[in-house]
Each structure stands twice: as C-alpha cells, then as structure tokens.
Amino acid sequence: MASGRKTCQSLSPRRMVMSAARQRWRLLGQVLARKRESRPFRSEKHCASTRKFISFGLLSTTHLDTDDEFNSWYRYTCQDVTEFSVDIRQLTGPMGIEELIGFNNTGNVCVWPSEEVLTYHCLKHKNSFRNKTVCELGGGMTCLAGISIAAFCEAKEVLLTDGNEISVKNVHPIIKRNHSTFGSTKVTTRVIKWDKDNKYGDIAGYFDHIICADCLFFEQFQEDLLHVIYTLLKPEGLVTVFAPCRGNTLEQFCEMAIDGFVVERTDNYDQTVWEKHLQAKEKEHDIYIEDRHYPVMIILRKLKVTPHRLHVQAANQG
Ligand SMILES: C[S@@+](CC[C@H](N)C(=O)[O-])C[C@H]1O[C@@H](n2cnc3c(N)ncnc32)[C@H](O)[C@@H]1O
Secondary structure, eight states: OHHHHHHHHHSOHHHHHHHHHHHHHHHHHHHHHSBOOSSSBOOGGGOSSOOOOOOOSOSEEEEOOOSSTTEEEEEEEOTTSTTOEEEEEEEOSBOOHHHHHSSOOGGGTOBOHHHHHHHHHHHHTGGGGTTOEEEEESOTTTOHHHHHHHHHSOOSEEEEEESOHHHHHHHHHHHHHHGGGOTTOEEEEEEOOOOTTOOOGGGTTOEEEEEEESOOOOGGGHHHHHHHHHHHEEEEEEEEEEEOOTTTHHHHHHHHHTTTEEEEEESOOOHHHHHHHHHHHHHSTTTOOHHHHOOEEEEEEEOSSOOHHHHHHHHHHO
C-alpha cells in the first residue's frame, strides 16, 4: 500500500490523468480487438457480470455457415419438440465502438438462458399462440423465442423488437431466412425503446400476448418497461416473462407491476427445466448460481380497473 501511494505521489497530476486515460484506451483496445463468442449461448468472456453458466441444454445448435466474418448462422432444434427448427444469425465479430458506448449492448453478446427457457416454454405451449398477435420485447440480436413462435406456433402476427438498433438489424436477415416456415403468420421487426412518455401509436392495445426474457434487471427502466407492456397489451391479453431474480430486481418489478396487473410468479413451471436446474445446482455448483441463472416465470394479466398510478395522477389533476 505504502509503496503504491508513493508511486502516485511521485507523478504530476497531468501524468496521473494521462496514465488513467491510457489505461482506459488500452482496455477499450482490448475489447475492440476481441471477437465475440462464436458459440450461440452465452460466454463468460464478453459479459459484464461474473456469470459462467451458459445454458440449460434445452435446445441444440448446429453451426451452418457465415455471411461474412462478423456473424454465424446456427440451426436451433429441440429434442422434446422434434418438428421444430429455426435458423438464427448470431453476431460474432469484434464489438464496434458504437456498440461499446451506445445503447445497452447485453442483447448482442449471446442468447441468454432466460431466452432459451422462454423459447422452450413457448414451443411446449404452442396452442396458446395460435391465431394470436404476439410481441417480443427486448429480444436481443436473435429474438429467438419470437421467431420460434413465428415458425412453429401458427400465430396471426409476430412483432420482434429490441431497443438496440444493431440487434434489430440482425433480426431482419433472420426473418428473411426463416420466411418459408411462417405459413400465414405475418412477421416484422422494429426498434422499440421502453419509454413511459411514448403512446406507441399504431400498436397500442394491439397484442394478445407479450413475451420478454431477462429484461428486469435494468432498475431504471422497470417503470418504462411496465408502461410499454401495459400500453401494447389488449385488455384481456397475457404477458409471459422469464428472468432470474438478480438480487431484488425481479421482486421489485413484480411489486411495481401490481399497480396495473394481476401478477403470478411460478418458480417450478416445467418438470424438465426444474430437473436441469437441480442438476446444475448439484453438478455445476461452482458456476451455477440460482439467483443469477435460474429464470423465474412471471405471468401478468391486465387489471380491469385503471392502474393505481393513473388514479393518483387523475386525483392530483382534479
Ligand atoms: C440481457 S438482454 C436480453 C436479450 C434477450 N432477451 C436474451 O435473453 O437473450 C436485455 C435486452 O434488453 C434491451 N433493452 C435494455 N434496455 C432497454 C430499453 N430501455 N428499451 C428497449 N430495450 C432495452 C437490450 O437491448 C437487450 O437486448
């Protein structure tokens, strides 16, 4: 400690600043030079948290081809749902500067286990999407669950969204490549940023079903996320969310949601997923941390009355 302090004191303030700046540039250079993980599921290397668990192994992936050095195509299948198959393009090249300093980039890193579990859940409950209008929020660079519904569940319409433009740009070729599997389902993608001041014009009140994976840990956006969900959902619509607890963030989201929704939390929602979870706890206990890795299922249904907050606002105005 003492020698460290002495070294610092021996530097002029300007040199200290340059030294810190140089360190930042070196770090940035390292990140820019680094390639994204070429496997489809999450890799530890590029994620900000210390998480090392990659997937529950509910879906299988086969590497197909690449368009260029910046991406890879994978075929996703599911042992338990044999007729299912989709081709997914995953970004694998080095991260650009705009990704590092721009909008939240967690959806361009990998397919997270909550998205894997959401996909598996949707495949196993395909009938609940038949002839429905479906929207995925925060789907990341693959919108895997939404595209799987489009390819497999005979939905009426599927809108795949994320707030990150790079993610949504990657979803366009995914839609194109899987087009022949959609049947009469209309599939589109667009950038949707969660914003409590946005009325979401053409799509307000349009969706029977909204899905979302691993998007609850942005505490500063929870209210915005609840607003967009409430606004886009039909009065009798249903929302399926999968997310790990991540401290008290999931709990906090549910607390906020009770203002506008009937909130149902289920931890053990599927025997296969539960067994995978117990196995991971036992066999991978050095890397598997329930709080960070196990996706809890939250179902939201709109309350029939106006949300509490809107009552308060109206009372204040009156
Ligand atoms: C952890 S990633 C999850 C991505 C994907 N659902 C998955 O599980 O693989 C969180 C996603 O939320 C999106 N996101 C974060 N804040 C957002 C906001 N304010 N508006 C819209 N999307 C946002 C990010 O762009 C990112 O794709």
